[in-house]
Amino acid sequence: xxxxxxxxxxxxxxxxxxxxxxxxxxxxxxxxxxxxxxxxxxxxxxxxxxxxxxxxxxxxxxxxxxxxxxxxxxxxxxxxxxxxxxxxxxxxxxxxxxxxxxxxxxxxxxxxxxxxxxxxxxxxxxxxxxxxxxxxxxxxxxxxxxxxxxxxxxxxxxxxxxxxxxxxxxxxxxxxxxxxxxxxxxxxxxxxxxxxxxxxxxxxxxxxxxxxxxxxxxxxxxxxxxxxxxxxxxxxxxxxxxx
Amino acid sequence: xxxxxxxxxxxxxxxxxxxxxxxxxxxxxxxxxxxxxxxxxxxxxxxxxxxxxxxxxxxxxxxxxxxxxxxxxxxxxxxxxxxxxxxxxxxxxxxxxxxxxxxxxxxxxxxxxxxxxxxxxxxxxxxxxxxxxxxxxxxxxxxxxxxxxxxxxxxxxxxxxxxxxxxxxxxxxxxxxxxxxxxxx
Amino acid sequence: xxxxxxxxxxxxxxxxxxxxxxxxxxxxxxxxxxxxxxxxxxxxxxxxxxxxxxxxxxxxxxxxxxxxxxxxxxxxxxxxxxxxxxxxxxxxxxxxxxxxxxxxxxxxxxxxxxxxxxxxxxxxxxxxxxxxxxxxxxxxxxxxxxxxxxxxxxxxxxxxxxxxxxxxxxxxxxxxxxxxxxxxxxxxxxxxxxxxxxxxxxxxxxxxxxxxxxxxxxxxxxxxxxxxxxxxxxxxxxxxxxxxxxxxxxxxxxxxxxxxxxxxxxxxxxxxxxxxxxxxxxxxxxxxxxxxxxxxxxxxxxxxxxxxxxxxxxxxxxxxxxxxxxxxxxxxxxxxxxxxxxxxxxxxxxxxxxxxxxxxxxxxxxxxxxxxxxxxxxxxxxxxxxxxxxxxxxxxxxxxxxxxxxxxxxxxxxxxxxxxxxxxxxxxxxxxxxxxxxxxxxxxxxxxxxxxxxxxxxxxxxxxxxxxxxxxxxxxxxxxxxxxxxxxxxxxxxxxxxx
Numbered sequence: 001x002x003x004x005x006x007x008x009x010x011x012x013x014x015x016x017x018x019x020x021x022x023x024x025x026x027x028x029x030x031x032x033x034x035x036x037x038x039x040x041x042x043x044x045x046x047x048x049x050x051x052x053x054x055x056x057x058x059x060x061x062x063x064x065x066x067x068x069x070x071x072x073x074x075x076x077x078x079x080x081x082x083x084x085x086x087x088x089x090x091x092x093x094x095x096x097x098x099x100x101x102x103x104x105x106x107x108x109x110x111x112x113x114x115x116x117x118x119x120x121x122x123x124x125x126x127x128x129x130x131x132x133x134x135x136x137x138x139x140x141x142x143x144x145x146x147x148x149x150x151x152x153x154x155x156x157x158x159x160x161x162x163x164x165x166x167x168x169x170x171x172x173x174x175x176x177x178x179x180x181x182x183x184x185x186x187x188x189x190x191x192x193x194x195x196x197x198x199x200x201x202x203x204x205x206x207x208x209x210x211x212x213x214x215x216x217x218x219x220x221x222x223x224x225x226x227x228x229x230x231x232x233x234x235x236x237x238x239x240x241x242x243x
Numbered sequence: 244x245x246x247x248x249x250x251x252x253x254x255x256x257x258x259x260x261x262x263x264x265x266x267x268x269x270x271x272x273x274x275x276x277x278x279x280x281x282x283x284x285x286x287x288x289x290x291x292x293x294x295x296x297x298x299x300x301x302x303x304x305x306x307x308x309x310x311x312x313x314x315x316x317x318x319x320x321x322x323x324x325x326x327x328x329x330x331x332x333x334x335x336x337x338x339x340x341x342x343x344x345x346x347x348x349x350x351x352x353x354x355x356x357x358x359x360x361x362x363x364x365x366x367x368x369x370x371x372x373x374x375x376x377x378x379x380x381x382x383x384x385x386x387x388x389x390x391x392x393x394x395x396x397x398x399x400x401x402x403x404x405x406x407x408x409x410x411x412x413x414x415x416x417x418x419x420x421x422x423x424x425x426x427x428x
Numbered sequence: 429x430x431x432x433x434x435x436x437x438x439x440x441x442x443x444x445x446x447x448x449x450x451x452x453x454x455x456x457x458x459x460x461x462x463x464x465x466x467x468x469x470x471x472x473x474x475x476x477x478x479x480x481x482x483x484x485x486x487x488x489x490x491x492x493x494x495x496x497x498x499x500x501x502x503x504x505x506x507x508x509x510x511x512x513x514x515x516x517x518x519x520x521x522x523x524x525x526x527x528x529x530x531x532x533x534x535x536x537x538x539x540x541x542x543x544x545x546x547x548x549x550x551x552x553x554x555x556x557x558x559x560x561x562x563x564x565x566x567x568x569x570x571x572x573x574x575x576x577x578x579x580x581x582x583x584x585x586x587x588x589x590x591x592x593x594x595x596x597x598x599x600x601x602x603x604x605x606x607x608x609x610x611x612x613x614x615x616x617x618x619x620x621x622x623x624x625x626x627x628x629x630x631x632x633x634x635x636x637x638x639x640x641x642x643x644x645x646x647x648x649x650x651x652x653x654x655x656x657x658x659x660x661x662x663x664x665x666x667x668x669x670x671x672x673x674x675x676x677x678x679x680x681x682x683x684x685x686x687x688x689x690x691x692x693x694x695x696x697x698x699x700x701x702x703x704x705x706x707x708x709x710x711x712x713x714x715x716x717x718x719x720x721x722x723x724x725x726x727x728x729x730x731x732x733x734x735x736x737x738x739x740x741x742x743x744x745x746x747x748x749x750x751x752x753x754x755x756x757x758x759x760x761x762x763x764x765x766x767x768x769x770x771x772x773x774x775x776x777x778x779x780x781x782x783x784x785x786x787x788x789x790x791x792x793x794x795x796x797x798x799x800x801x802x803x804x805x806x807x808x809x810x811x812x813x814x815x816x817x818x819x820x821x822x823x824x825x826x827x828x829x830x831x832x833x834x835x836x837x838x839x840x841x842x843x844x845x846x847x848x849x850x851x852x853x854x855x856x857x858x859x860x861x862x863x864x865x866x867x868x869x870x871x872x873x874x875x876x877x878x879x880x881x882x883x884x885x886x887x888x889x890x891x892x893x894x895x896x897x898x899x900x901x902x903x904x905x906x907x908x909x910x911x912x913x914x915x916x917x918x919x920x921x922x923x924x925x926x927x
Contacts, residue, residue, distance in 0.1 A: 100389030104334035111330040144529045148571040150271045160770035163732045163763040183773040193265040195524035204512035204541035420775040
């Protein structure tokens, strides 16, 4: 059964980079549409649903609608369709907005897909394979570990400040009271990172030049061939764009 | 305090575990701060037009302060943690990878030349952060979001004009406060 | 017996400090000993462990004159990461020490750094999971663990490295009594069966003494006494019933807090608390006790208006709480949280205390007078201009109390305010609360510490399985020990005591 999280991280990263760079290079709505479709189909095949894209889709719809409005008002490509005072609407805004929408979809979904379906330990091993010292490579799993911890800390600070009566209802109050939530978070972050650093040092972090892993990554020959094909494919897009 | 600040200017590099992990955790705080301010911006008229002025101020402030605290590669690590996690909420993340990295290197460059005790040092550091960062994001506005060049340029210039003084003020105040707290010796 | 740790510290001094933080310490610790370290606030207990690990001066810059030897090796030239060959070190807050997302990866973290082969890593992780009984949650994410589970995972990660020495700094300070006992049972077993030399900085409960051989008493950075446990207990005594003598005046006719069938269910159907019927009378000092996860925090969130009741209602000062009036009602309450760092953000003690006065119409002189009164109450006079982060954890908790009390609250809600503090720091915080109680302030205290509830509160309510299970007069707690064992708040046996 096809599962994205079982694939080698190097293949997934190449796939992600291929999508991002192709989306940035190509101005073809058809090609960008196909690429976005492939991302969604691969997600469906692997996870049987698009649930994990739900939140990001909402964000992209908001950004996409802003892009559409800005292009509608300020876009100057194509023929003039309508004019009223300084407001002029040109026919090119639809194509530009659709292309931008497909582009942001590909750029966001491909990177997000790589992020959620790649184990942080696998990413660390990938970096170690690229000769990055493990003291640096292991920072990737630490990001994954401390992200929910710091979110929890932030919520707990907000609860404390809210219970303490720090006003946070209007936009003005939210801006004025930013330090009341951010500064304690910074102090907490410093204490947490100090404790974590001491703890890992005393568990032999940096003791040897290399370290071992419970589960190792392994690039299958088929995955290697796919990486080569993706690089060649991108070369093709590049040449076509230049020519 | 003069003494403590003087400790900070000697070297551009700090590669101990404390700095590396500190940069990672602070990078996450950076993300959270950008998220909160992004939401605040979106409630305001300019935010609805896509100009994130408060968010831009907080971005410039964190890029600067974290590089001053953790030097390199800590500054770069914190900045790139923010850029990579921003995948979850903005398609402009590829530009953040470059903007955050270059801005962090600029702050290190200033910190090597200046001891960061004067307002002028912070103005210079933040000037580079805001101009370089917003110029790169401006390119992203054109190539990723497909905005007209004029719109992207005006948006970037307004953002620079607003964020530079505000981020300078915040950086100087918080840098002094953190030195006073004794947590960043 | 052969000494495994030899200390000869003449002075250990931090930059900008005149007085050494440790001085004239000369002692040997034998292989296989179980040593408990105790002493007052800032006596140098934790710092002594840092000196043994060599984190002071390598991690915490300071000047050290003298020698520290571990397994006959002078530790000063050994890099900190290489100390992992000799000793394992565990701190108070487990969530700060875990650096992996999955429990399995965290358990393997230390052994993987030692560059052992995959089979050996797997064997050691399996062995430690069985020993600590944590196999059931080996696939969980580390942020989803309870305090006790997280502490076991950190301990497991250290034990998997099979170091001959184990150093623990108040490892159970944030755990409930039953979970603490479990952890100490494991440490005792390790010491007896594997001869692991163990040094533990004691938290306020004193439960660790059961397995210890000797007690090291520290005072002002020096060793005051180094005695066998029996002699220590004879000389210093166990924690006695120190119940406040003065009775608490309660107005039985006025409810300050009233929960009527109030329950809360979190998203995803997770029960926060079952329908609760509870009231706090004016002037009363009630302690809420219960295991981790028993529903105490949800009950507090209901009272604070941080979560809405799924059923029933919440009344504060006789007024039903609504979304509109919650801000107004909160202004009459002072909240004291488990972690003072959640609320402290100003850059001086004075600014922090006076923060809530900003919105009040007080002239400068009246403000200043009020600030000085509060500083005197919390014992931080003379530290007005100091940055709060330079204070000790106990002092920061007192500062948080000061910033609450300055608002003249009618009710104080204290959520485990002494968690993570040592015995003397806890005593100071609790005495301040007791003093406020005698002045007529109603107090709702949530605590793990049964002795604290007995000594300072007027009434105790016990939460178990998300509901109120028992209620009694605090002074009669000794009559309810069997019930407390049944409700899993303490371990049974002949020697059951409150700490």
